[in-house]
Amino acid sequence: MSYDEVLAERVRELLERTDELIAKKMFGGLVFMVRGNTVVGVVGDDLLVRVGPDGTPTALARPGARPFELSGRVSKGWVVVAGEVLDDDVLDDWLQLGRKAAAALPPK
Template structure:
């Protein structure tokens, strides 16, 4: 599975203004790693947002969010955000903030 190169670049630019990160190909797409943890990723044209278990239900209620069912079952703490929910920089920033909040709550690897 491929990933949207334009969205990947937009996420790179947004993350670069907040944290140091690296990239790794995973889940058939591109993942962004922060402090050794997967923060978010791009699969096809969707953002794969790692929001964590505490924010999961609230984030699922947001427009353009859906369960990540990569394995056939919902992965708690992981959400897909459809392309329509990522058109504006403000939308991407909001989702990245959810991801960064969770990743910063984890011990560094």
């Protein structure tokens, strides 16, 4: 599966402002990691966001969000956000959630 290169570049630009960033192809898309932990990823036209297990219910209540499924199983602590809802402000909000969840983890 390919990923939306325009969305990936928007994500890169916003995250690079404050974080040391590594981009890596994974999950059929491109993920962005800070301190070795995945913050977000671009899969197809959508955004994969680390929200942490406690943040999942609130995240899923937001427009365009759905559970992240991998190999038929729901991955706790992750949501997928539909690309069509990701205007600049919404994208930045999701990136902040991803940063917060990743920052709660020890560096790898």
